[in-house]
Amino acid sequence: MxxxxxxxxxxxxxxxxxxxxxxxxxxxxxxxxxxxDEIKVALIGCGGRGTGAAFQALSVKENVTLVAMADAFQxxxxxxxxxxxxxxxxxxxxxxxxxxxxxxxxxxxxKKAIALADVVILTTPxxxxxMHFEEAVAQGKHIFMEKPVATDAPGIRRVLKAAExxxxxxxxxxxxLQRHYQTSYLETYSRVIDQKMIGDIVSARCYxxxxxxxxxxxxxxxxxxxxxxxxxYYFVWLCGDHICEQHIHNIDVINWxxxxxxxxxxxxxxxxxxxxxEYGEIFDHHYVEFQxxxxxxxxxxxxxxxxxxxxxxxxxxxxxxxxxxxxITDLAGNSxxxxxxxxxxxxxxxxxxxxxxxxxxxxxxxxxxxGAMATMTSIMGRMATYTGQKIKWDDxxxxxxxxxxxxxxxxxLPKTLPDSNGFYPIPVPGKDKLF
Ligand SMILES: NC(=O)c1ccc[n+]([C@@H]2O[C@H](COP(=O)([O-])OP(=O)(O)OC[C@H]3O[C@@H](n4cnc5c(N)ncnc54)[C@H](O)[C@@H]3O)[C@@H](O)[C@H]2O)c1
Numbered sequence: 001m002x003x004x005x006x007x008x009x010x011x012x013x014x015x016x017x018x019x020x021x022x023x024x025x026x027x028x029x030x031x032x033x034x035x036x037d038e039i040k041v042a043l044i045g046c047g048g049r050g051t052g053a054a055f056q057a058l059s060v061k062e063n064v065t066l067v068a069m070a071d072a073f074q075x076x077x078x079x080x081x082x083x084x085x086x087x088x089x090x091x092x093x094x095x096x097x098x099x100x101x102x103x104x105x106x107x108x109x110x111k112k113a114i115a116l117a118d119v120v121i122l123t124t125p126x127x128x129x130x131m132h133f134e135e136a137v138a139q140g141k142h143i144f145m146e147k148p149v150a151t152d153a154p155g156i157r158r159v160l161k162a163a164e165x166x167x168x169x170x171x172x173x174x175x176x177l178q179r180h181y182q183t184s185y186l187e188t189y190s191r192v193i194d195q196k197m198i199g200d201i202v203s204a205r206c207y208x209x210x211x212x213x214x215x216x217x218x219x220x221x222x223x224x225x226x227x228x229x230x231x232x233y234y235f236v237w238l239c240g241d242h243i244c245e246q247h248i249h250n251i252d253v254i255n256w257x258x259x260x261x262x263x264x265x266x267x268x269x270x271x272x273x274x275x276x277x278e279y280g281e282i283f284d285h286h287y288v289e290f291q292x293x294x295x296x297x298x299x300x301x302x303x304x305x306x307x308x309x310x311x312x313x314x315x316x317x318x319x320x321x322x323x324x325x326x327x328i329t330d331l332a333g334n335s336x337x338x339x340x341x342x343x344x345x346x347x348x349x350x351x352x353x354x355x356x357x358x359x360x361x362x363x364x365x366x367x368x369x370x371g372a373m374a375t376m377t378s379i380m381g382r383m384a385t386y387t388g389q390k391i392k393w394d395d396x397x398x399x400x401x402x403x404x405x406x407x408x409x410x411x412x413l414p415k416t417l418p419d420s421n422g423f424y425p426i427p428v429p430g431k432d433k434l435f
Pocket of ligand 1: 048089107110147176229
């Protein structure tokens with residue numbers, strides 16, 4: 001049966017038996033394969049994470065195949081395809097069935113690749129996520145998308161709207177905040193929240209402090225658009241700044257354990273070591289005090305400064321004890337519990353195992369709204385550090401500052417441009433209005 005036939009068959013048979021409809025009251029156009037059916041995947045964003053996510057999707061089971069790839073750049077499609085076709089991993093190689101004409105390149109490539117698949121992997125820089133997520137939902141596809149899910153508030157609102165639509169269509173959506181799929185975090189959550197081992201949570205800290213990431217050089221033939229796209233980490237419309245791109249993981253954990261997002265933020269940040277023009281417009285450190293509805297404060301820090309102390313972690317203090325990933329103590333520091341299992345499954349793999357299980361067995365899963373809230377919290381932190389003002393949640397999420405270029409082609413101009421020496425304007429707290 002082709003996909004349409006299978007959908008019609010499943011729709012009819014589920015109406016007859018009530019099987020699928022009892023799991024979901026909504027009639028859906030989404031695809032629920034029989035256990036042995038081929039499940040076609042398209043990869044949008046063929047970089048480091050996209051290649052990894054494709055490996056993980058193809059490792060779930062033999063009938064998962066990669067049928068289409070899309071990237072802004074030909075060389076990224078080619079290098080990703082070579083990695084997936086490596087003889088080191090014959091199982092994955094056998095599941096790569098991408099015809100040459102199904103390798104798409106350019107800004108519109110995503111639409112063509114999405115059309116060929118049942119499941120899509122969205123792993124471009126996050127500035128494109130709202131547009132790609134909207135399209136995947138409009139085309140009725142199941143989705144794995146990486147965090148962050150946007151870089152500005154208008155993007156978050158688009159994701160939230162598409163998330164509603166994805167629920168109506170009964171699409172399955174997993175977001176790459178993999179701590180939600182990591183045993184040590186899940187075990188900690190159950191002890192802190194279900195068993196209340198640390199009592200009520202009264203304060204929190206979290207960190208993403210390390211040396212920072214790669215830099216891509218400007219080549220003489222590059223247009224400004226290509227340069228920003230290649231060196232995307234350092235441009236806010238593409239990356240969101242590192243508070244959004246990486247520290248989101250830690251902020252999301254605190255939101256998860258608190259069961260909601262903060263209501264306001266104040267913060268400070270700047271550039272101490274990122275002096276060169278190759279570092280675009282982002283900060284190298286942010287410190288934010290987030291306040292939750294019940295008054296609890298989260299102290300959050302992220303820093304990209306080589307040679308400084310590294311720390312990537314989250315910490316909760318309760319009325320009876322303290323918790324961090326895989327570890328709970330009383331208030332004096334005496335151990336109450338420790339997670340010791342060394343055989344935990346790779347959470348990046350678990351994300352895909354869960355997604356495909358939910359697709360095949362029509363179980364509910366939709367992380368889109370949580371991904372949007374975690375991303376918005378990080379964006380609110382950035383608004384606080386860039387402006388130096390107290391930022392309230394409602395103002396942040398309703399902000400109309402739209403960072404996305406008005407036009408997308410290689411010769412059009414992004415909204416922030418360099419001076420004659422290649423330096424970009426850097427936000428100045430007290431003066432910057434970006435929020
Ligand atoms: N969950 C995690 O632990 C984790 C780890 C790494 C990266 N990520 C996330 O994955 C995403 C990608 O990161 P990466 O490290 O793979 O970056 P990358 O630069 O290696 O890959 C991004 C790819 O997207 C392509 N691209 C850019 N714009 C595009 C467009 N409009 N259409 C199609 N392709 C486009 C780029 O050319 C590139 O090949 C980011 O959101 C990042 O935060 C998550």
